[in-house]
Amino acid sequence: QSALTQPPSASGSPGQSVTISCTGTSSDVGGYDYVSWYQQHPGKAPNLMIYDVSKRPSGVPDRFSGSKSGNTASLTVSGLQADDEADYYCSSYAGGNTVVFGGGTKLTVL
Amino acid sequence: QVQLVQSGAEVKKPGSSMRVSCKTSGGTFNSYSITWVRQAPGQGLEWMGRIIPIVGLTHYAQKFQASVTITADKSTSTVYMELINLRSEDTAVYYCAKTREGYFLDAFDIWGQGTMVTVSS
Numbered sequence: 001q002s003a004l005t006q007p008p009s010a011s012g013s014p015g016q017s018v019t020i021s022c023t024g025t026s027s028d029v030g031g032y033d034y035v036s037w038y039q040q041h042p043g044k045a046p047n048l049m050i051y052d053v054s055k056r057p058s059g060v061p062d063r064f065s066g067s068k069s070g071n072t073a074s075l076t077v078s079g080l081q082a083d084d085e086a087d088y089y090c091s092s093y094a095g096g097n098t099v100v101f102g103g104g105t106k107l108t109v110l
Numbered sequence: 111q112v113q114l115v116q117s118g119a120e121v122k123k124p125g126s127s128m129r130v131s132c133k134t135s136g137g138t139f140n141s142y143s144i145t146w147v148r149q150a151p152g153q154g155l156e157w158m159g160r161i162i163p164i165v166g167l168t169h170y171a172q173k174f175q176a177s178v179t180i181t182a183d184k185s186t187s188t189v190y191m192e193l194i195n196l197r198s199e200d201t202a203v204y205y206c207a208k209t210r211e212g213y214f215l216d217a218f219d220i221w222g223q224g225t226m227v228t229v230s231s
Contacts, residue, residue, distance in 0.1 A: 001171065034216040036217035038218075040155075045221035045222065045224055046147075046155065046207075048210070051210055051216055057210075091217075097160070098169065098172075098215070099157040099215050101147070101155040103154045104155070
Protein backbone atom coordinates (compact mmCIF):
# COMPACT_ATOMS: atom_id res chain seq x y z
CA GLN A 1 0.00 0.00 0.00
CA SER A 2 1.25 3.51 -0.79
CA ALA A 3 1.23 6.20 1.85
CA LEU A 4 -1.50 8.79 1.70
CA THR A 5 -0.40 12.17 0.34
CA GLN A 6 -0.24 15.15 2.66
CA PRO A 7 1.40 18.55 2.13
CA PRO A 8 4.72 18.67 4.00
CA SER A 9 3.86 21.91 5.71
CA ALA A 10 1.04 24.29 6.56
CA SER A 11 0.92 27.49 8.53
CA GLY A 12 -1.37 30.13 9.93
CA SER A 13 -1.45 32.97 12.41
CA PRO A 14 -3.07 32.70 15.82
CA GLY A 15 -6.84 32.86 15.52
CA GLN A 16 -6.85 31.90 11.85
CA SER A 17 -8.00 28.63 10.30
CA VAL A 18 -5.88 26.16 8.40
CA THR A 19 -6.87 23.08 6.43
CA ILE A 20 -4.64 20.07 5.81
CA SER A 21 -5.46 17.67 3.00
CA CYS A 22 -4.93 13.93 2.80
CA THR A 23 -5.25 12.29 -0.61
CA GLY A 24 -5.55 8.60 -1.19
CA THR A 25 -7.35 6.34 -3.61
CA SER A 26 -10.68 4.57 -3.94
CA SER A 27 -9.05 1.63 -2.13
CA ASP A 28 -8.53 3.58 1.06
CA VAL A 29 -9.76 7.13 1.71
CA GLY A 30 -12.39 7.03 -1.02
CA GLY A 31 -13.60 3.55 -0.22
CA TYR A 32 -14.25 3.80 3.50
CA ASP A 33 -15.43 6.38 6.01
CA TYR A 34 -12.62 5.40 8.34
CA VAL A 35 -10.22 8.28 8.11
CA SER A 36 -8.55 9.43 11.30
CA TRP A 37 -6.21 12.27 12.19
CA TYR A 38 -3.42 12.34 14.75
CA GLN A 39 -1.52 15.20 16.33
CA GLN A 40 2.08 14.58 17.34
CA HIS A 41 4.23 16.97 19.30
CA PRO A 42 8.02 16.51 19.15
CA GLY A 43 9.20 13.51 21.11
CA LYS A 44 5.67 12.45 22.00
CA ALA A 45 3.35 9.67 20.92
CA PRO A 46 0.58 10.54 18.45
CA ASN A 47 -2.77 11.68 19.84
CA LEU A 48 -6.09 10.87 18.16
CA MET A 49 -7.91 14.05 17.12
CA ILE A 50 -10.53 12.86 14.59
CA TYR A 51 -11.91 9.42 13.75
CA ASP A 52 -14.42 8.10 11.24
CA VAL A 53 -13.77 11.16 9.03
CA SER A 54 -15.40 13.77 11.24
CA LYS A 55 -15.94 12.52 14.80
CA ARG A 56 -14.03 13.95 17.75
CA PRO A 57 -12.97 11.88 20.76
CA SER A 58 -13.98 13.35 24.08
CA GLY A 59 -11.56 16.03 25.18
CA VAL A 60 -10.64 17.20 21.68
CA PRO A 61 -11.68 20.83 21.15
CA ASP A 62 -14.35 21.52 18.54
CA ARG A 63 -11.81 23.77 16.81
CA PHE A 64 -10.69 20.56 15.14
CA SER A 65 -12.96 19.23 12.41
CA GLY A 66 -12.70 16.67 9.64
CA SER A 67 -14.36 16.07 6.32
CA LYS A 68 -13.99 14.01 3.16
CA SER A 69 -14.77 14.37 -0.50
CA GLY A 70 -13.99 11.56 -2.85
CA ASN A 71 -10.44 10.36 -2.31
CA THR A 72 -9.40 13.38 -0.27
CA ALA A 73 -9.93 13.94 3.43
CA SER A 74 -9.30 17.21 5.22
CA LEU A 75 -8.55 18.38 8.74
CA THR A 76 -9.44 21.95 9.61
CA VAL A 77 -8.05 23.66 12.67
CA SER A 78 -9.85 26.89 13.44
CA GLY A 79 -8.92 29.55 15.96
CA LEU A 80 -5.27 28.51 15.77
CA GLN A 81 -3.40 28.46 19.05
CA ALA A 82 0.30 28.18 19.77
CA ASP A 83 -0.11 24.65 21.11
CA ASP A 84 -1.60 23.50 17.81
CA GLU A 85 1.90 23.66 16.35
CA ALA A 86 2.71 20.01 15.75
CA ASP A 87 2.89 17.31 13.11
CA TYR A 88 -0.43 15.97 11.86
CA TYR A 89 -0.94 12.57 10.29
CA CYS A 90 -3.97 11.16 8.55
CA SER A 91 -4.69 7.48 8.31
CA SER A 92 -7.27 5.37 6.56
CA TYR A 93 -8.53 1.84 6.65
CA ALA A 94 -7.26 0.30 3.41
CA GLY A 95 -9.18 -2.96 3.25
CA GLY A 96 -7.93 -6.43 4.03
CA ASN A 97 -7.45 -5.54 7.69
CA THR A 98 -4.73 -3.01 6.91
CA VAL A 99 -4.20 0.65 7.58
CA VAL A 100 -2.21 3.27 5.72
CA PHE A 101 -0.87 6.54 7.09
CA GLY A 102 -0.12 9.81 5.37
CA GLY A 103 3.37 11.26 5.23
CA GLY A 104 2.57 13.94 7.78
CA THR A 105 2.15 17.71 7.74
CA LYS A 106 4.10 20.08 9.95
CA LEU A 107 1.76 22.82 11.13
CA THR A 108 3.45 26.07 12.09
CA VAL A 109 1.65 28.77 14.05
CA LEU A 110 3.21 32.02 12.91
CA GLN B 111 -8.64 3.90 31.35
CA VAL B 112 -6.40 1.60 29.35
CA GLN B 113 -2.67 2.24 29.55
CA LEU B 114 0.05 0.79 27.34
CA VAL B 115 3.59 0.57 28.70
CA GLN B 116 6.36 -0.50 26.36
CA SER B 117 9.77 -2.00 27.00
CA GLY B 118 12.90 0.12 26.98
CA ALA B 119 15.24 1.30 24.26
CA GLU B 120 17.46 -1.22 22.51
CA VAL B 121 20.59 -1.22 20.36
CA LYS B 122 20.86 -4.10 17.92
CA LYS B 123 23.38 -5.38 15.41
CA PRO B 124 22.46 -5.71 11.73
CA GLY B 125 21.10 -9.16 10.97
CA SER B 126 19.90 -9.73 14.51
CA SER B 127 16.31 -9.74 15.83
CA MET B 128 14.46 -7.56 18.26
CA ARG B 129 11.36 -8.00 20.39
CA VAL B 130 9.43 -5.12 21.89
CA SER B 131 6.75 -5.63 24.50
CA CYS B 132 3.58 -3.65 25.19
CA LYS B 133 1.93 -4.31 28.54
CA THR B 134 -1.69 -3.26 28.84
CA SER B 135 -3.52 -2.36 32.02
CA GLY B 136 -6.75 -0.75 33.11
CA GLY B 137 -9.07 -2.42 30.63
CA THR B 138 -10.29 -5.72 29.27
CA PHE B 139 -7.39 -7.13 27.26
CA ASN B 140 -9.62 -9.19 25.03
CA SER B 141 -11.97 -6.40 24.00
CA TYR B 142 -9.73 -4.59 21.54
CA SER B 143 -6.86 -5.17 19.17
CA ILE B 144 -3.32 -3.88 19.47
CA THR B 145 -1.50 -2.45 16.50
CA TRP B 146 2.17 -1.62 15.92
CA VAL B 147 3.33 1.55 14.20
CA ARG B 148 6.90 2.67 13.65
CA GLN B 149 8.48 6.05 12.97
CA ALA B 150 11.99 6.37 11.58
CA PRO B 151 13.94 9.45 12.69
CA GLY B 152 12.43 12.55 11.12
CA GLN B 153 9.95 10.45 9.15
CA GLY B 154 6.25 9.68 9.23
CA LEU B 155 4.19 6.94 10.80
CA GLU B 156 4.15 3.48 9.25
CA TRP B 157 1.56 0.83 10.11
CA MET B 158 3.13 -2.59 10.62
CA GLY B 159 0.40 -4.93 11.76
CA ARG B 160 -1.99 -5.86 14.53
CA ILE B 161 -3.23 -8.65 16.74
CA ILE B 162 -6.63 -9.48 18.18
CA PRO B 163 -5.47 -10.97 21.48
CA ILE B 164 -8.61 -12.94 22.29
CA VAL B 165 -8.08 -15.20 19.29
CA GLY B 166 -4.44 -14.49 18.45
CA LEU B 167 -5.44 -13.42 14.94
CA THR B 168 -2.85 -11.25 13.22
CA HIS B 169 -2.75 -9.05 10.15
CA TYR B 170 0.37 -7.47 8.69
CA ALA B 171 1.21 -4.80 6.18
CA GLN B 172 2.50 -6.42 3.02
CA LYS B 173 5.94 -4.92 3.60
CA PHE B 174 6.31 -6.71 6.91
CA GLN B 175 4.69 -10.06 6.12
CA ALA B 176 7.97 -11.96 6.14
CA SER B 177 9.80 -10.11 8.88
CA VAL B 178 7.35 -9.26 11.67
CA THR B 179 5.58 -11.51 14.15
CA ILE B 180 3.07 -10.13 16.64
CA THR B 181 2.01 -12.30 19.56
CA ALA B 182 -0.05 -11.89 22.72
CA ASP B 183 0.25 -13.37 26.19
CA LYS B 184 -3.22 -13.26 27.68
CA SER B 185 -1.95 -14.28 31.13
CA THR B 186 0.05 -11.05 31.42
CA SER B 187 -2.00 -8.83 29.07
CA THR B 188 1.15 -8.20 27.06
CA VAL B 189 1.63 -7.97 23.31
CA TYR B 190 4.98 -8.58 21.64
CA MET B 191 6.32 -7.49 18.29
CA GLU B 192 9.33 -9.31 16.87
CA LEU B 193 11.26 -8.04 13.87
CA ILE B 194 13.92 -10.26 12.35
CA ASN B 195 16.93 -9.71 10.10
CA LEU B 196 17.39 -6.13 11.24
CA ARG B 197 18.89 -3.51 8.96
CA SER B 198 19.90 0.08 9.60
CA GLU B 199 16.62 1.17 7.97
CA ASP B 200 14.77 -0.46 10.88
CA THR B 201 16.13 2.19 13.25
CA ALA B 202 12.96 3.81 14.51
CA VAL B 203 10.63 4.45 17.40
CA TYR B 204 8.16 1.60 17.64
CA TYR B 205 4.71 2.32 19.08
CA CYS B 206 1.92 0.01 20.14
CA ALA B 207 -1.58 1.42 20.05
CA LYS B 208 -5.08 0.25 20.92
CA THR B 209 -7.98 0.26 18.48
CA ARG B 210 -10.58 2.78 19.50
CA GLU B 211 -13.54 0.44 19.82
CA GLY B 212 -13.60 -3.29 19.47
CA TYR B 213 -11.41 -4.92 16.90
CA PHE B 214 -11.98 -2.76 13.87
CA LEU B 215 -9.07 -0.79 12.49
CA ASP B 216 -10.77 2.60 12.26
CA ALA B 217 -8.60 4.54 14.70
CA PHE B 218 -6.13 4.19 17.56
CA ASP B 219 -7.02 6.04 20.72
CA ILE B 220 -4.42 4.95 23.27
CA TRP B 221 -0.70 4.77 22.47
CA GLY B 222 2.30 3.43 24.27
CA GLN B 223 5.19 5.75 25.04
CA GLY B 224 7.28 4.37 22.19
CA THR B 225 10.44 2.25 22.14
CA MET B 226 13.55 3.50 20.36
CA VAL B 227 15.41 0.74 18.53
CA THR B 228 18.77 1.56 17.00
CA VAL B 229 20.33 -0.84 14.51
CA SER B 230 24.04 -0.23 14.23
CA SER B 231 27.21 -2.22 13.85
